[in-house]
Amino acid sequence: MTPPNIVLLACGAYNPPTNMHLRMFEIARDHLQRLGYHNVIGGIVSPVHDSYGKKELVSATHRCEMLRLALQDSSWLRLSDWECHQEGWTRTRLVLQYHQNHLNSILNSNNESPNKRQRRDDFLWIPDDVKFCSGGPVQVKLLCGADLLESFGIPGLWKDDDIDTIVGQHGLVVITREGNNPNKFIYESDLLTKYQNNINIVTEWIINEVSSTKVRRALRRSESVKYLLQESVIDYIRKHGLYGTKDKG
């Protein structure tokens, strides 16, 4: 069977997007390549809908704009605002399925289709040299930090069925994070242990405990966030007075 082309998808609030949100993709792809997966063809960042209602969440318009700026120098990552444009919050399983179906439908689309050009454009973000290396279908895997994996254990937050599909059919790439122990968490879950082969744990040795919460706190207190976020994102935040930067110059 032809191996699938892997696309990594990360979801979150990105309130605001930090350099760690970008670095996650780089270390995940490196890790997979070292394991022999040379077919990681792209990465998608999918910010959550406004109605998710997380504390201090600024509008999706601002979060998407900040992500667009943060990603502008990346050749293989792109923003998807699909989630933000839905009627309400979308479960992550459905986000993964939407993107996987969408990318495969482009791959399989008839060359003569009237939408051919637009459909091709949907794939332009994937660099030519890595495009469709395996010739197989696209598999969209969930890329997340270990805290998101451990949130699978919070009663009522994730449907068992969704976890089954996310891990069993898509696969997980988990970046370690201070204070979490993904191996132990997997060991303690029968479901995750069953699908262990579909979970890649990437150890981040260069521990970087930046989080959007800490960045918002620093901004509110007029402390510097230089080198934690892209310069263009910092400029955007100040220009729009986000996170309490209003009137602080």
Ligand SMILES: Nc1ncnc2c1ncn2[C@@H]1O[C@H](COP(=O)(O)OP(=O)(O)OP(=O)(O)O)[C@@H](O)[C@H]1O
């Ligand atoms: N320092 C980090 N190390 C590993 N994973 C991270 C790190 N920061 C964010 N992530 C991951 O990035 C994804 C998106 O996270 P999110 O936007 O919720 O960021 P966050 O910094 O954790 O946000 P907040 O502090 O507002 O809760 C999640 O999978 C999260 O685990």
Ligand SMILES: NC(=O)c1ccc[n+]([C@@H]2O[C@H](COP(=O)(O)O)[C@@H](O)[C@H]2O)c1
């Ligand atoms: N049941 C689900 O699909 C489910 C539950 C909780 C969080 N999530 C997603 O995880 C991401 C991160 O959420 P938190 O920042 O609340 O950890 C968001 O994109 C959110 O949509 C999905």
